[in-house]
Amino acid sequence: MPYEREEQEAIGRRIKRRRLTLGMPQADLGAAIDKSQGWVSKVEKGHIELDRAALINSIAAALHCHPNDLIDRPYVGTAPDNQWQLAAASILRELRRYDLTPAFEGTPRSADALWQEMTRLHRLRDAAANVAILRSLPDLLREASALAEAATGHEREEAFGIYAVCCKFAHTAAHALGHPELVAMACERAAWASRSSGDPVLPAVADWMRMWDMWATADWADAVTLADKALTGIDPEYERGDALAVRAWGSLQLRAAVSAARAGNAAEAGHRLGLARQASDRMGGPGGEPVRDRHSLTFSAGNVTVHAISVALEMSDQGEALRLNEQTRPDEIAALPNSRQGHHRMDLARAWLWDGDRHKALGELRKAEKLAPQLVRNHPIARATLRQIVYAERASTREELRGMSSRFHLESAGRTRD
Template sequence: MADETETLGQRMRRARLRLGLTQADVAARLRRTQSWVSKVESGDIELDRASVINALAGVLHIHPNELIERPFTGSTAENQWQVSAALTLRELRRYDLAPTFEGAPRSAAELWTAMRQLHLLRDEADNTAILTLLPDLLREARALAETAGGREREEAYAVYAVACKFGHTSAHALGHPELITLAAERAGWAAQRSGDPLLPAVVDWMRAWDMWATADWDDALALGDKALRGVSAAYERGEAPALRVWGSLQLRAAVSAARAGNAVEAEHRLKLADESARRVTAGSQPVDDRHSLTFSAGNVGIHRVNVALELSQQDEALRLHERLDPEVVGALPASRRGHYRMDLARAYLWSGQRDRAFTELAAAERIAPQLIRNHPIARATLRRIVYGERTGVREQLRRMSARFHLSA
């Protein structure tokens, strides 16, 4: 964390003064106290909740990434993903121009097979590797859509849309707001041409995530409900892909409701996701993950823990964790398990168990190092552990000095 040129509090103060706002102004808009704002600016309070960071950024009219100084800098090798991001942006910007692809593109079936590598990389939270592969894949899918017709053309657009989704996920993980926005827009454009009735709902799932950056929790819920209406018929028929899309939308809605402070709505959405997970498990149809949605009973379980944390119920989060079947959690991809361990680190930290918090954060890093090292909440949690340790040592030294009758 030595690469951070300013603290969050310093960036917050600079943005506040740029708008001519007082600490009391910011406090009133956040429904906090002036003392709380002052402590955040001075670094006495570490922000380790995405909902609070996003709400604060909204009051200051800046992107959350500006507030947390993201993307985080690293070594030359660690920064190479930005080259791939720029190449991906180039392909997305020229979406309606003739593709620059030499030779004949592969068939849609072959492109879907190639996409399996992106699924594996997503599961391992290797977002930089995903961005390395994306430009060529987007270019080839676009070339196929340009030269093919009928169902083959629609499938080419479906590949393009899901490839955009991979770019969207990677951009979120690495902190690239321009790529986040453009990937969602192009996914929507391609989804409408794909012939896949579920893809527009998947794009809305992406957009609801983006609305969290501006703390538009109610809009995220409304968008999710629009998407749910679009897949409800297929869900009622029990179609396996629709069950996964429906459940994923309900989980996103549950988090949106929790961040809005609506515990009743969050619980309602979790129950609906539970029902969808049961239907997925009971179904005889093979799992079709062409939309790259990690949805299962295990994913619902870890979302329950996350929702409890969003509602500041860390003790309940830990109780839910104790009741979760470790095998169910262990079956989840590394990206989800890493995020879950990061949530547990926060829960233990907030309950005063700093050592357990560090253990969970270390486990999260081992499971999904790229994800955790680039995640602002993980970094904030680590800062709280480090500063708490320093404070504890200082207090121990002060007490020992007093016992030895030494001046502090």
């Protein structure tokens, strides 16, 4: 079996095993995800590549399991590649003991000093260095907890804000590396800490995180509802033009746009993209006064553009995605962090592949890997896209060789010798 088919067929076997465990016929699974029984059969045999996150999540939801159970994440690498799981376990220990006396010796640094420490995590996030992020977080969580217990007033609120943003970093890295337990607990603790932070925008950021988690269970409508709840909570700050509220408001609209697209609601997705563009316009141009993004949200005109391309792909319209890409300003994309650019290049790889240009698809995938290697090599959609490219190239080569063999009469010569 060609190696590029092994992972694809293994996913099919896991789907079949889970379906049979539930006593669910193929036709019932197909009906739950709006597909035919024959389509499910082909997936289970590894004949169809699942290259859409929404589709994988919908199948997992119908089978009452986590998507990672079907695609077997986290992927097993070499021993050094797996060291991040030790850091993840250490973070989980800290998050479980959130309401106990902090295990921290000495005097914690001030909130200002800890916020300065967080700027390094912002740089690591922008570079998609998720393993390095996880390794940094246990000590920071302990120190933030110690400061929250020792301090009073605004300093205590700031300590809770730092704890919540640490949880957000853990949440992002755990999603990228495939650790669902850490994803869920980081989201819960971020919501808990944000309520004591004194930051009126931070609870909305926690809801933004929770929307991402709802995607794992294909709860697209609930994700949009949650976005509206969070948006209502920060509307006063948004109307006043508070810079951090504008960033959060726009980010929530983008996440709502993707949720609506995955639900098949193109009109709602387009409406949300339009609202996000309004928020982007309110932020001003590159010459505006810089804002310290303490919430670690990536929001800009370029981010709205790449989300519009993602939405087009969610609606299976690669032509629109490529058209939007042609109109994209290169400087807006270049201003995005590597992590966001990596996602964008993965989207373009899928668009070109679906459009029939494997060469351009592979080129975009190479750019994505160069920008954010940890992210791309661990991303199920990037892996699925690469498998399709490799298998199609091999199939094309086999067909060319078959034609040449026929023209050279190699097949008949072989039969004669037998």
